[in-house]
Amino acid sequence: MLNLGLLRMAFDVVDGRGASMSTMFRGYDVLIGVAVAVVVGLMTSVGLLLCIVPGVVVAVLMIFSSSQVVAGGAGFGEAISGSARMVTDNLGPVIVWLLLVLVLSIVVVCCTLGVGAVVVGPVVSLSTAYAYRTLRGEPVARPA
Helix, strand or coil, X not given: CHHHHHHHHHHHHHCCCCCCHHHCCCCCCHHHHHHHHHHHHHHHHHHHHHHCHHHHHHHHHCCCHHHHHHCCCCXXXXXXXXXXXXXXXXXXXXXXXXXXXXXXXXXXHXXXXXXXXXXXXXXXXXXXXXXXXXXXXXXXXXXX
């Protein structure tokens, strides 16, 4: 649930508004966001138990499912299918972005003995919001 709030704040920043804790859970259906997160987590876990590769495939295809709910106001089914469609339509850039985020996260957390995890979470949320907006061809606010 905190991830949804961080993502909402990241979209506020990407859209040119100030991030505020008071808007973390406004502007989208929190219950749908939680339901999408739970179902994606279960699907990924089952995929990982089956043979690792299906879990990785599900995780990659569903990377923008929460963004669909938070930024797009999508319903449950639309969030799942929209994320899969968005990833398959932009597979190359998404894979490069995911690998960069993964390497950055591992390096920061390892080099700071875990303390960097406090910084990595918001940075990953911000990069997810930016990637979502740019892959959809939507405008992104310039930093002041």
